[in-house]
Amino acid sequence: MTRPTPPTATLVRVTETRVERKERTRRAILDAALELCEESSLVALSLRQVAKEVGIVPTGFYRHFESIEELGLALVDESFASLRSMLRAVRQTDRFDGSFASIVDASVDILLEHVHAHPRHFAFIARERTAGQPSVRDAIRHEIELCELELATDIAKLPAVADDWSTDDLRILSGLIVTAMVSTAEQVISGHGRRAVEERTAEVARTQLRMVLIGALQWRSSQRS
Amino acid sequence: MTRPTPPTATLVRVTETRVERKERTRRAILDAALELCEESSLVALSLRQVAKEVGIVPTGFYRHFESIEELGLALVDESFASLRSMLRAVRQTDRFDGSFASIVDASVDILLEHVHAHPRHFAFIARERTAGQPSVRDAIRHEIELCELELATDIAKLPAVADDWSTDDLRILSGLIVTAMVSTAEQVISGHGRRAVEERTAEVARTQLRMVLIGALQWRSSQRS
DNA sequence: CCTTTGAGTGCACGGATGTACACCGAAAGT
DNA sequence: ACTTTCGGTGTACATCCGTGCACTCAAAGG
Numbered sequence: 477m478t479r480p481t482p483p484t485a486t487l488v489r490v491t492e493t494r495v496e497r498k499e500r501t502r503r504a505i506l507d508a509a510l511e512l513c514e515e516s517s518l519v520a521l522s523l524r525q526v527a528k529e530v531g532i533v534p535t536g537f538y539r540h541f542e543s544i545e546e547l548g549l550a551l552v553d554e555s556f557a558s559l560r561s562m563l564r565a566v567r568q569t570d571r572f573d574g575s576f577a578s579i580v581d582a583s584v585d586i587l588l589e590h591v592h593a594h595p596r597h598f599a600f601i602a603r604e605r606t607a608g609q610p611s612v613r614d615a616i617r618h619e620i621e622l623c624e625l626e627l628a629t630d631i632a633k634l635p636a637v638a639d640d641w642s643t644d645d646l647r648i649l650s651g652l653i654v655t656a657m658v659s660t661a662e663q664v665i666s667g668h669g670r671r672a673v674e675e676r677t678a679e680v681a682r683t684q685l686r687m688v689l690i691g692a693l694q695w696r697s698s699q700r701s
Numbered sequence: 702m703t704r705p706t707p708p709t710a711t712l713v714r715v716t717e718t719r720v721e722r723k724e725r726t727r728r729a730i731l732d733a734a735l736e737l738c739e740e741s742s743l744v745a746l747s748l749r750q751v752a753k754e755v756g757i758v759p760t761g762f763y764r765h766f767e768s769i770e771e772l773g774l775a776l777v778d779e780s781f782a783s784l785r786s787m788l789r790a791v792r793q794t795d796r797f798d799g800s801f802a803s804i805v806d807a808s809v810d811i812l813l814e815h816v817h818a819h820p821r822h823f824a825f826i827a828r829e830r831t832a833g834q835p836s837v838r839d840a841i842r843h844e845i846e847l848c849e850l851e852l853a854t855d856i857a858k859l860p861a862v863a864d865d866w867s868t869d870d871l872r873i874l875s876g877l878i879v880t881a882m883v884s885t886a887e888q889v890i891s892g893h894g895r896r897a898v899e900e901r902t903a904e905v906a907r908t909q910l911r912m913v914l915i916g917a918l919q920w921r922s923s924q925r926s
Numbered sequence: 927c928c929t930t931t932g933a934g935t936g937c938a939c940g941g942a943t944g945t946a947c948a949c950c951g952a953a954a955g956t
Numbered sequence: 957a958c959t960t961t962c963g964g965t966g967t968a969c970a971t972c973c974g975t976g977c978a979c980t981c982a983a984a985g986g
Contacts, residue, residue: 517832519745607742607832655884691916
């Protein structure tokens with residue numbers, strides 16, 4: 477695969493600095509781990525399996541990570557970096573005018589695009605969120621909480637949202653939406669690329685989002701009256 | 702712990718038939734597995750760990766299960782048996798009059814009660830749902846689908862629900878509710894018994910359920926007009 | 927009473943795992 | 957041109973893993 481060219485093969489001499497090589501091996505380790513743990517979980521993954529997949533000797537692993545756990549935390553960082561770039565895309569998009577329907581459609585579309593772009597990252601988060609080592613779980617939980625907070629402030633900015641919403645209510649609403657979207661991503665991934673499953677899942681997600689958004693508004697106004 | 706009395710201790714002679722003893726050991730294995738995999742996942746659990754915890758020799762495990770995977774499937778059965786008993790309780794309860802608020806409050810209360818009664822079962826389902834071996838994942842997914850279907854028919858029977866709801870819409874709504882409730886259970890469990898976390902989670906769950914239910918109705922009527 | 931059954935034992939094995947240690951050799955630094 | 961740095965190597969070892977096999981011995985059953 478993408479194994480780092482062993483020193484003996486430097487006959488080819490593709491001028492590559494030392495830090496570049498190190499970074500390349502690090503990447504290979506991250507990718508190998510992401511792929512290998514796909515059928516179960518990081519906790520069921522051995523250092524030796526990763527090393528073999530990468531094409532280095534087991535002890536070579538320690539040059540990059542102190543343990544599998546540290547590897548996991550690095551993967552959390554990486555996964556959420558890509559997720560945040562998606563959220564930024566949603567936020568800056570001008571694919572919708574301002575109606576709920578168009579916001580929902582654009583958001584679901586972007587979510588699906590990103591799940592396609594980084595399927596292993598999403599799968600990793602979904603899995604380790606509940607099954608990882610405690611430190612990994614906590615890291616993911618914290619990141620998701622940040623996502624919910626960001627979403628809450630975004631919702632507050634929507635023109636259609638009354639300005640008397642409490643921050644608590646915004647948090648609750650965004651929590652519900654995030655939960656539904658995480659579940660949607662999980663279903664798409666577990667659908668294993670089948671177009672029909674995915675289209676169905678997308679349609680369900682759109683409907684659910686509409687129910688939630690319109691419902692929240694209605695509920696809100698009923699609280700006010 | 703609850704290890705089966707070894708044959709040598711039969712001096713005590715508590716007249717116990719052979720099948721009773723076998724069943725007791727089987728239970729001990731199930732309990733030990735449920736407890737041991739709590740900090741990670743079934744896939745990261747060895748036959749030997751379970752055997753040691755139970756107090757039998759490793760090969761003794763095979764008298765009860767062919768593999769850890771089969772153990773996992775048995776745990777899925779057991780977990781959902783208890784979950785279904787909860788759902789039956791919700792369905793038959795007369796704790797509410799018929800208003801949405803009382804339905805929501807009663808449902809959330811019963812959910813929390815049951816999470817308290819079977820915390821390991823809920824945690825197991827939440828974990829293995831995404832991180833288990835494929836066969837275990839599939840078994841759980843199937844069971845959850847059944848729960849969604851049952852909930853959909855229950856919702857259809859509510860007096861407040863218009864009778865022109867399509868089965869699709871009912872499925873979508875119940876899927877959303879189940880997702881939110883699974884998430885609620887996960888949060889309660891990860892709160893690790895702290896009363897404050899739990900009360901907060903319950904309140905969030907109630908609010909989310911109200912948003913969803915009232916929202917679905919509003920959305921529905923807006924579709925009709 | 928004598929036979930059968932079967933849950934649990936004890937040992938032994940080949941293989942995988944994490945990690946310690948000494949080593950290499952090319953790139954980086956001087 | 958030299959020394960240093962440091963990814964990556966190779967060997968080695970204690971530990972755990974699943975599992976095969978022959979065994980025990982009390983309950984079940986004729």
